Amino acid sequence: MTGTLDQPLAARTDGAAPVRVLLVPTARPTFAVDVARTLAAEARALLVELGAEVVGPDDLVMTPEDVVAARPFVDAGADLVVNVCASFSDATPALELYGDLEQPVLLWSFREPGPVGDRLWLNSMCGANLFGHALVVHAGRTPRFLYGDPGEPGTRATLRDALAGDLPPVVPLPATRGDRAEASEGSDVVRGLESLRGRRLGLVGDAPPGFTPSQYDGDLLQRLFGIEVEQVDVDAMFGQVAAVSDDTARTEHAAALAAQPSLAQVDGDQALTSARITSAMRDWRDRDSLSGMAIRCWPEFPTQLGACPCSSLSRVADDGTPTACERDVYGAVTMLLMEALGSGTTYLVDTVDLEAADNVVRLWHCGAAATSLAADPEAATQSTHCNRKLGVAGNFPLRTGRVVMARLTEDPSRPGGLRLLLAAGESLPEPNRFQGNTAAVRVDGDASALVTGLVTGGFPHHTVLAWTDVRPQLRAAADRLGITVVDW
Numbered sequence: 001m002t003g004t005l006d007q008p009l010a011a012r013t014d015g016a017a018p019v020r021v022l023l024v025p026t027a028r029p030t031f032a033v034d035v036a037r038t039l040a041a042e043a044r045a046l047l048v049e050l051g052a053e054v055v056g057p058d059d060l061v062m063t064p065e066d067v068v069a070a071r072p073f074v075d076a077g078a079d080l081v082v083n084v085c086a087s088f089s090d091a092t093p094a095l096e097l098y099g100d101l102e103q104p105v106l107l108w109s110f111r112e113p114g115p116v117g118d119r120l121w122l123n124s125m126c127g128a129n130l131f132g133h134a135l136v137v138h139a140g141r142t143p144r145f146l147y148g149d150p151g152e153p154g155t156r157a158t159l160r161d162a163l164a165g166d167l168p169p170v171v172p173l174p175a176t177r178g179d180r181a182e183a184s185e186g187s188d189v190v191r192g193l194e195s196l197r198g199r200r201l202g203l204v205g206d207a208p209p210g211f212t213p214s215q216y217d218g219d220l221l222q223r224l225f226g227i228e229v230e231q232v233d234v235d236a237m238f239g240q241v242a243a244v245s246d247d248t249a250r251t252e253h254a255a256a257l258a259a260q261p262s263l264a265q266v267d268g269d270q271a272l273t274s275a276r277i278t279s280a281m282r283d284w285r286d287r288d289s290l291s292g293m294a295i296r297c298w299p300e301f302p303t304q305l306g307a308c309p310c311s312s313l314s315r316v317a318d319d320g321t322p323t324a325c326e327r328d329v330y331g332a333v334t335m336l337l338m339e340a341l342g343s344g345t346t347y348l349v350d351t352v353d354l355e356a357a358d359n360v361v362r363l364w365h366c367g368a369a370a371t372s373l374a375a376d377p378e379a380a381t382q383s384t385h386c387n388r389k390l391g392v393a394g395n396f397p398l399r400t401g402r403v404v405m406a407r408l409t410e411d412p413s414r415p416g417g418l419r420l421l422l423a424a425g426e427s428l429p430e431p432n433r434f435q436g437n438t439a440a441v442r443v444d445g446d447a448s449a450l451v452t453g454l455v456t457g458g459f460p461h462h463t464v465l466a467w468t469d470v471r472p473q474l475r476a477a478a479d480r481l482g483i484t485v486v487d488w
Contacts, residue, residue, distance in 0.1 A: 090210025136458020367393025
């Protein structure tokens with residue numbers, strides 16, 4: 001198919017039928033659904049205006065039932081699949097709807113529309129990132145990626161090209177080979193790796209549905225790192241929370257309040273529940289000699305306990321124990337590895353925002369950062385969770401200065417193996433862009449290529465952020481373990 005940027009395909013005179021586009025708008029009810037629905041409608045209207053024949057669900061796909069209802073549209077056939085990530089959602093639709101298709105899949109995410117300091121209204125980019133991981137790693141499919149709002153000239157031009165058969169490019173993985181630290185016997189790298197052997201990682205619950213990066217291979221972790229996994233179900237953890245005495249909970253609440261007086265503004269019952277969660281996590285850590293934790297933090301904590309565990313994860317991280325939300329095991333192991341190699345305290349983040357003109361990406365999560373990582377630790381405000389509107393979660397910008405992003409994840413080119421993503425940049429001073437914990441990072445490489453590469457390369461939506469450059473040590477450790485290094 002060919003066409004010009006000035007001529008809609010449906011208006012061409014070569015007699016060809018218009019391109020048939022399957023458009024599926026995915027979202028999650030905990031985000032700004034009205035905004036997501038408006039943008040999804042604008043996306044559909046733009047494709048129609050450009051001459052496409054658009055089929056697919058009229059409304060947002062947000063539930064398992066919605067996914068089932070969308071299936072007949074997929075079976076009807078299309079030339080191109082466009083998944084509009086109208087807001088964040090898990091990757092279930094990606095695998096259920098597109099895993100077996102031969103047609104190209106374009107993941108389209110929107111810019112964040114909310115004001116500075118408000119919650120992430122959409123988290124659309126992160127949704128595309130999660131879809132990309134699922135398609136590449138679990139379906140062997142390479143999606144394409146579009147970032148921009150329907151009204152932008154660049155978005156319009158990209159879609160015109162896509163309808164003409166010229167899809168946005170797949171960003172090739174970099175071939176850069178960065179510096180390596182010394183990794184002979186007795187070196188700091190080897191000692192760091194040896195320190196991981198015998199460590200225990202505590203897991204709460206299963207991977208959230210559709211969170212493919214939260215799956216893991218326990219045998220592989222044992223073989224490569226010597227890390228053992230201890231898993232308890234959510235109900236068992238809730239039993240530990242219930243067993244915390246009133247005196248212990250009040251003591252922990254008083255300590256948290258003394259450290260962050262803003263906690264006084266949070267509902268008292270929710271804050272006390274948060275103190276029980278913190279105490280239970282510490283008791284579990286100490287009793288079972290855990291070196292880190294990966295917690296299924298939703299939906300059960302807010303829906304059944306009436307509080308979010310974000311601040312508890314922060315409190316435990318401030319103790320020196322790495323904590324990962326969304327039961328992200330490889331994310332937690334990345335944290336353990338980085339800290340064993342000298343990174344200091346780390347934080348698990350989403351990539352949520354791109355300002356290409358300034359070469360800046362924003363890294364964020366919803367309030368579980370150690371307060372020691374705050375731009376101003378004494379002003380590390382405690383508040384409610386941005387989506388759940390329950391206590392307790394941190395709300396403060398992250399520390400400025402040189403930063404490193406890293407992530408261990410599956411290697412699609414070597415089934416059963418791992419690869420290590422690395423990037424670096426400068427965390428810039430700015431007000432907390434999104435409620436929770438945000439860092440604005442001017443990356444050393446091309447920010448647009450990095451974001452696109454995360455999606456088309458099938459990397460997880462979580463990376464680990466650190467403020468000490470341990471990339472030479474990480475590269476050397478990866479080489480020693482047979483892990484592929486991807487150095488952006």
